[in-house]
Amino acid sequence: MTTILQTLQISPADGAAAELTLPLTFFDMWWVHFHPIRRVLFYDHPCSTAEFLTTIVPNLEKSLSLTLKHFPPAAGNLLYPTDTAKNKPLLRYTAGDSLRLTVAESGRDFDYLTANHPRDADPFWDFVPDLAPPVDAGAYLHAPLMAVQATHFPGRGVALGIANLHLLGDGSAVNASLILGWASISKSAGDEDFLRAQQKLESAPIFDRRVIKDAAGIDGIFWDEMRKTPFSPAPFPLPTNQVRATFGLTRSDLEKLKNRVLVKKPGLNRVSSFVAAACYVWSCVARSEPDGDDAYELFVAPVDVRGRRNALIDPPVPGNYFGNCIAFAVVEIRHGELVGEGGFEAAAEAATEKIRNGVNDAAALLKGAEDWMNEMKKCQEKKMKVFGVSGSPKFDLGIADFGWGKAKKVEYVTLDGENYSMSLANARDGGGGLEFGLSLPEKRMEAFTAIFADGLNK
The missing domain is CATH 3.30.559.10 (Chloramphenicol acetyltransferase-like domain)
Known part of the structure; x- marks a missing residue:
């Protein structure tokens, strides 16, 4: 019912930091083994397959690349140590890292999916991307922090599925800042409006973990407990029977x-x-x-x-x-x-x-x-x-307007x-x-x- 059309790797646009290494604070460490956060935004935007592939997808590529310039950690990885007694996990972005954008088409009933009445839960997993499995890089396992999927319902609409490890950030960071920022950049076909809003509100994102003071060493206390459990990303819970x-x-x-x-x-x-x-x-x-x-x-x-x-x-x-x-x-x-x-x-x-x-x-x-x-x-x-x-x-994602109106x-x-x-x-x-x-x-x-x-x- 849902077919993958292409898979793209999106890197931050020119101007992004060359490298960003972020240790985990005790607020982060809590989420090391938590399942990815997965959500789908459905948009009532009738369009042809040709328009989707030649107009919408290229704009999503460009706007996502511009967004990652301002939020480079989203294109980076969790580095999980293979020797947990010696090292702690951290987040790292380096030039060349990228975020996976999956492009798909679905024959499922758009109106059924966007209704309020009880619906089979399983089909919704067609529209969220799975995060790629960790890659063994020696001292660390490298696990992507975020992935995106754009699914076209011919003649009816578009769905954006977004998955991220909670380690990337909470609702204020990922929903209100990153995703709504991406929507703004996509709608305006550039990041000028986004930059003006940041300057006006003095709200450019701050990534420096040193603003979290932890004199009690709580991050270490949490890590001593977390490292007892092997790192293994949660699979899709299918069938859900719900x-x-x-x-x-x-x-x-x-x-x-x-x-x-x-x-x-x-x-x-x-x-x-x-x-x-x-x-x-x-x-x-x-x-x-x-x-x-x-x-x-x-x-x-x-x-x-x-x-x-x-x-x-x-x-x-x-x-x-x-x-x-x-x-x-x-x-x-x-x-x-x-x-x-x-x-x-x-x-x-x-x-x-x-x-x-x-x-x-x-x-x-x-x-x-x-x-x-x-x-x-x-x-x-x-x-x-x-x-x-x-x-x-x-931090309501329903207001995210990528140029097709609210979700x-x-x-x-x-x-x-x-x-x-x-x-x-x-x-x-x-x-x-x-x-x-x-x-x-x-x-x-x-x-x-x-x-x-x-x-x-x-």
Whole structure:
């Protein structure tokens, strides 16, 4: 159903740094063995095969090359040491490195793929590139950090699949800076507008890892744990045996959910739309599991640490730092409480307090960071379920306009391998609501859909 037409290697345009070597900070080291982040942006842009190959693909090549000039690490590699006792991993770009761009054509139903109702999850993997396997280069294994695929649906549209190791950067770096920057350069057919915006906002990306102060040597603590696991990139989890669907929460729905929390928890004063949406979905997903035990469950909300001063990071990390710079607000609650009467409200109260403390007190957010690995091991040993969020309304890829308008749909294919997670973005109608995506086994998706709708009618 999907045919590879050509494979291109895209290097940064003239003017890129000749070499860039970046050690991993403790914010990066956390993600060494994490699966690649994979997402697909679908664009309703009817065009012929000839136009796709002679106009769209060359523009994507040129604009991607110009983008890599400003973000050279994306064309580089993770260097993973073969002697983990002697060396630590690092990121490196050298002149001549390139990023793989796969060009494909698909006969799959574009409208089916971009619908909201439950659809088989497997076909979406046709549109994301696999990252090339690591190459043994002696002292290090070289693993590409990023790859891109452009897929044409004749007469209907275009899909851009983007995969990257989380080590390249977090959502602020990869989504909001690199991908949206690429879209801007593609739409304007040059990087002049991009450069003017950088100059105006003083936001040229900063790659220097020395802005992350780590006097406690947390990166070494994390590496001592990480190096116990052999490095092996995650394969495509096919068949997924799951379906994916998109759901919406209108502005009215969100206000209703917030009021439900405030009525039961009046001391909070305010509940954010993020907390209301994420905790409501979390509680509904938990309730959709027929045989859940009463173990503790965790909700993990990422918090951007840029611009926040504390003992570990002083002075604060600049807002235009390109890399990973997130900590976590963690909510812990028993399954029985989460799925019971008032479970959503209890979760929202705990999440509000955790996130508020993190936003207002960066020292509290990073307190005990050296023990993050041990805490994660304890959770794994207890087989605790961890509910996470991919994407963010703050770094919404739906607005990425490569010259074909905003994306009709953004799918985080990564969800298929996580099973207990959601994607979150602004509603496409611009009405102030949110939309989220889930990937679940079909029967469980049916249960979730009913529980989700019933809860909004209360």
